[in-house]
Amino acid sequence: MPDDETQTPTLNRRETLNRGGAARTPAGPQAPRLPGAAEAPTPWLLRLIAVGLVLAALNLRPAITSLGALLEEVRDGLHMSGSVAGVLTSVPPLCFAVFGVMAPRLARRFGAGAVVCAGMAAIAAGLVIRPYIGSTAGFLAASALALMGIAVSNILMPVIVKRWFPDRVGTMTGLYSMALALGTALAAAVTVPLTSAMGGSWQSGLAVWAVLAALAVLPWIVLVRDRTPAPGTPAPDLSAPGQASRPADAPALRITRSRTAWGLACFFGLQATAAYITMGWMPQIFRDAGVSAGTAGVLLAVTMAMGVPLAFVIPRVAGRLKQQGPIVVVLGLCGLIGYGGLYLAPAAGAWVWAVLLGVANCAFPLALTMIGMRSRTGAGVVRLSAFAQSTGYLLSIPGPLLVGVLYQHSGGWGLPIALMAGLMIPQMVAGVLAGRDRTVEDEC
Secondary structure (H helix, E strand, O other): OOOHHHHHHHHHHHHHHHHOOOOOOOOOOOOOOOOOOOOOOOHHHHHHHHHHHHHHHHOOOHHHHHHHHOHHHHHHHHOOOHHHHHHHHHHHHHHHHHHHOOHHHHHHHHOHHHHHHHHHHHHHHHHHHHHHOOOHHHHHHHHHHHHHHHHHHHHHHHHHHHHHOOOOHHHHHHHHHHHHHHHHHHHHHHHHHHHHHOOOOHHHHHHOOHHHHHHHHHHHHOOOOOOOOOOOOOOOOOOOOOOOOOOOOOOOOOHHHOHHHHHHHHHHHHHHHHHHHHHHHHHHHHHHOOOOHHHHHHHHHHHHHOHHHHHHHHHHHHHOOOOOHHHHHHHHHHHHHHHHHHHHOOOOOHHHHHHHHHHHOOHHHHHHHHHHHOOOOHHHHHHHHHHHHHHHHHHHOHHHHHHHHHHHHHOOOHHHHHHHHHHHHHHHHHHHHHOOOOOHHHHO
């Protein structure tokens, strides 16, 4: 299979030329175009989009990992049981599944830049509100607001990369995946020290991350009113918001008929299950093993920080392979060894297990890369990204909740860790299926 970074521009240029000037215009007043956005974007605009991608990616996990670092304090402050805390750790994948489905339709209606801008604003608002609302229900609702912003931005990151950087999919995916891992690790590492520096208030320790989200709004303001297609992509039919962007003579892509799409959705869901269990519960596992709160937060940060270099390397390597199955297996084996160590000697080998689980968590940037590689067109990436991520997050909802219930009723971490390890097997199987050298268009 040709490298996706070389085949995409040729295909998309052909689609653009075929359409010529026949693309329909939106009903009602036409949205203003950014200078040069339709045919040849200026270098400053591409740099601005790249900066926006990095800042957005930095904000896609602090709402979750900052909570994981302070979960015990939040539970005490809001009088939560272990089962309710399990519900809280299941909220992220639930929101990603529910709100992620909306992302393609919102992007067609308002433009991808406007949706990401609104998503960053929602993250900032949710992070400011949730620590001070004073009830478990309110905390969950405000968390859902922030997670809604994360959900739509999650879906649109591969879409924006495919549209604006069609010849650099692997590089740009690696860049924002690296930024995502950096934001995840940063929140895990510094939330506890920041909380101590601000007087020990867990409310302040959680709310401070709204500042980073507010900063991320700024680059996307420039793209709020831009609904024109990026170079190398077919123009969207904005007069028919229920239809995906595609060439006029192309048949509708029935994504649910694709085995590759289902394999990718299952792989995405299982890696998300592992990630959210890790982000939500790993600090508590270490704390219950006798590790201090600050060290437990740093261990989670080490796990997340492994994604900083690997999230840049793995997409580039995966983009040059015809099949990504071998990478899937290596990551899965690291997860199995890490969970085995966490079961047998959680405190004694804590740093080793943190590193191994960090390597296993790099299944996320691999999944994002495969989304870009398993479709030949921009329209296909939109549909595949929405399907794989939304379905995957839906599949991941029971995992963190089940861990909380098992922990509550068994009184220890043996059963939860065994569950985490067991889920690595189907994750590897689904990843090998999703990593085969084919595209969803071939199966639909």
